[in-house]
Amino acid sequence: MQPIEFYRDEFINYLEKKVQTKEPHNLYEPIDYILGLGGKRLRPVLALLTTELFEGDYKNALDAALAIEVFHNFSLVHDDIMDDAPLRRGKVTVHEKWDINTGILSGDAMLINSYQYFEGYSDATFKELVQLFSKTAIEVCEGQQYDVxxxxxxxVTIPEYLKMIEYKTAVLVAAAMKMGAIIAGGSKENQNLVYEFGRNLGIAFQLQDDYLDAFGDPETFGKQVGGDIIENKKTFLYLKALELSSAAERETLLHLYSIAPSDPTEKIEAIKTVFEQSSSVNMTKKEIEGYTQRAFECLKQLNLPEERKEILKIFGENLMQRTV
Incomplete structure (x- = not known):
């Protein structure tokens, strides 16, 4: 097994070789732009790492990893349009840099491209990968609709919210890992366990993202801090605050989520104060820890030598301590 940075560097080198601007430029330049903005490359790295975890060659998973990363970025382009988001990874979003029509069409091309990257696999592997990918893709769309x-x-209830983030975020993390196990020829039991590891870690990741959206450092987070509050999104923080708040705090929260001031700064700060005073922040951190531990329980059950599983444990622990 190699360090995480090795897989990330190998994937970025492969992406830069495979994804190049061509004619028509107005279709492909936005694709090159969004894929070049960086990000954690969490999903493709997990696909490569999992392939080697099950004693496969990570190079065989590069196309599947690319499919996942292109699909993920396609969903971000369209999500940013739906949310009217000005920033993505600290840079101007595609629809702001070009226009909405360009964002829609370039996003559509990315979705089609993502399926094309599976074409080099053998028939049996291709079928397994595409079936999993299609199931995951429609779940991501369902998650986005729930979010809207x-x-x-x-x-909105907390179980509904957790289902939404499972579909919108966690299933793609889980699918990336299962694809690595499929490509490496891992057993069905191990494929399912590594999927569950990724699903639980993905939920923890999104809960952490929700927390950072409100309380992260704008210099390191890369997105507009308070964006979820501005959009009146019913995050775990919000739902827990409603549950735990006093009657007066609850009234304040409901009122603030019903208005759209021209300058949202005061609204953001007032809502963050309610999140903190109601203990919602502490409960969110406990939920993050709970899903992380569920992921680690799946890891324990994997039929692999303990030393091979250690890299995933370290990866999960580091992910939960992130500030970006």
Missing amino acids: DFETRDD
Whole structure:
């Protein structure tokens, strides 16, 4: 097994070789732009790492990793349009840099490209990968729709929210890992266990992302801090605050989530104060820890030598301590 940085560097080198701007430029330049903005490359790295975890060659997983990363960035381009987001990874979003029509069409091309990257696999492997990928892709769309629906609902429950982030975020992390196990020829039991590891870690990751959206450092987080609050998104922080708040705090929170001031700074700070005073922040951190531990329980059950599993444990621990 290699260090995480090795897999990230190998993937970035492969991406730069495979994804190049061509004609028509107005279709492909935005693709090159969004893929060049960086990010953690979490999903492709996990695909490569998992392939070697099951004693396969990570190079055989590069195309699957690229499919996952291109699909993930396609979803970000379209999500940013839906959210009217000005920034992505600290840079101007595609639809702001070009226009909405360009963002839609370039995103569509990325979705098609992502399927093309599976074409080099053998028939049996191709079928398994594409079936998993299609199932995951539609779940991501379902998760996004739940997210949009929740913005105008006042009765969102915590179980509904957790299902939404499982579909919108966690299943793609889980699928990336299972793809690595498929490519390496891992047993069905190990494939399913590594999927569950990724799913639980993905939920913890998104809960951490929600926390950082409100309380992260704008210099390191790379997105507009308070963006979820501005969009009135019913995050775990918000739902827990409603559950734990006093009547007066609850009234304040509901009022603040019903207004859209021209300058949202005061709204963001007032809501963050309620999150902290209601113990919602502490409960969110406990939930993050809980899902991380569930992931580690799956890791324990994997039929692999302990020393091979250590890299995933370290990866999970580092992910939960991130500030970006």
